[in-house]
Amino acid sequence: MTQTTAPARGPAPPRAGADVTGRTPWPLAVPAGIAILFLLLPLAAMILRAPWRDLPQILVDTQAVAALRLSLETATTATALSILFGVPLAWVLAKAHFPGHSLVRALVTLPLVLPPVVGGVALLLAFGRLGLVGQYLDRWFGVQLPFSTAGVVIAETFVAMPFLVVTVEGALRSADLGLEEAAATLGSRRFATFRRVTLPLVAPSLVAGSVLCWARALGEFGATITFAGNLPGVTQTMPLAVYQAFETDPPSAVALSLVLLAVSVTVLALLRDRWLNPGTPL
């Protein structure tokens, strides 16, 4: 912005090639600055107050590695399930016409706004040992989802899948219908067109939706603790470990939080360059 060589005589005239639309007006600049501070300050506090010296020992004592591994595994599995079922769902919501379409759409995206704890309760009523479906799973197959690692995946998928569905549906909705028409004139049937034309075109949105979904699953707390409990090594994911550590030994909670922060930043950085830049050509 400022140039050291420029004489300090009021605002310098815009140079050739510079943006001449003007400076950001202060009613926008000031709140924006406050917002940036508000978002960054807690992170800064965490980094400043972290028990850096004892970090390795704390991570060993709290079984952080096991919790982290469980978190990464369940979040990734939940994301895979969300893609497998969520993308077809997004296609149906975007392209198919059937009675009750808008109702289904509203219900499917309900977990977006539903408090996760409520989601956990609902999951228990459905898949718990005495639940609507759960009793038969138990009686017929001997499968018990609550308080198992599979339960963690179910809880995370329930909460995170709508993020993927909504993102991909939006992309499919705005995808160029003309290209699908063109594919039809070239003899391509609907599923082939989906696979060879539509899906590649919405790939950036699919990746963005998957990242959102994965991040949401990684951070999932309420539904998980309600439905799957907090058993170290089985259902205790990182957020649960942070919560538990905070009750007994706050410094180790900070240490665990740092690990989650590092994972999130790493994923964001890895994906950002390739996929999340707006305007990146396919």
Added chain:
Amino acid sequence: MTSKFSRLHRAGTPRAGTPLTGEPSDPSAGQRHTSTASARALQADVGIDRGAFRLDVQVEVEPGQILAILGPNGSGKTTLLRALAGLLAVARGRVTVGGQVWDDAGAGIFVPTVDRAVGLVFQDYRLFPHLSVLDNVAFAPRARGATRTAARTKAIAVLHQLGLSDLTDRKPGALSGGQAQRVALARALASDPQLLLLDEPLAALDARTRLEIRAELRRHLATFTGPALLVTHDPLEAMVLADRILVLEGGRAVQEGTPSAVARRPATEYVARLVGLNLYTGTITDRATRRIELDSGGALYAAGHDPSDTDARILPLNGTRMLVALSPTAISLFTHQPDAGSARNVWSGRIAGMELLTDRIRIAVDGQPDALVDITPAAVAELELHAGQRVWLTAKATEVTAYPDPGHSPVIL
């Protein structure tokens, strides 16, 4: 639109009431029933309602022939094209290509687009942005079951044929408009269509590229052996590219004929304006002098005829409704009443407007009748012409052509 869609029974037998031809020109065409045309022709009778708009048009295109559908926006030409491609079903009528029924509202037959061997070049090309030129062109063979290698071999051959070999690896985003147009044509041709449809193929190009691509397109279209149909609002495009022109207005065919015939004898004001002629309707009042009283006021002597015109020697009876065509370049303009001259048609009016064309100025004159007059910029400067000025117009009777008004039925020239 009919809701009675059903798949075509492919190797169907000729249906009752369908005439059979004695000599199918292409034995591979499967079914051998057509009416009078050869077995690979397009025969379509398309009736579609879209809200208040009603499209009813018959087209017939022989193999190797190119028919241009010329019409203003909203005339139904794109609707017709979409019906032929199967993107719309006809509400009335029937579409057959190469003897196969593609759509028949009466019989409840509708072959969906994917099962029609139709090549459609879209106005906006619609190339797949994520695929290379090669894979775009290989798309149709691949979709119809060819292996990856076979599809690419086919695509390479078509690209080579159209002189596009060096674009193979590019993505559509890296193509110029003209290149994209050629690739779109290659992609359509690579599907081995029985019917080729082009929707305003040159409309998206700038004027300079259009000129270049037009000549080339003409050459490539000539190699296509099936019936081809081209939709355009540009008369020049229709004249250069097509063997025949069908003029569509308000969902109806108002004229059909060879380009030169349509240009010489426009049937409606729209066509006349397109081809740059003054067109008047009137009634012949004196057979001997071929004097025609115009509906808009005034009268013209029309002694012109073209040598190819077989009807020219037949003099219409007095009272016959006539169309009168007069080229803007055939009219002379004077700022004072001209002395006696050889021109039989002399009338006066006032300048209503001037428009600069590429090499001349077109002057609109309000008078009896109104007329467009083309003169050189030098003449405009020398005569110091301005709007509202009183001028006199003259035209030799031999420059004025008159022909019977077909009324509301389409003119077949």
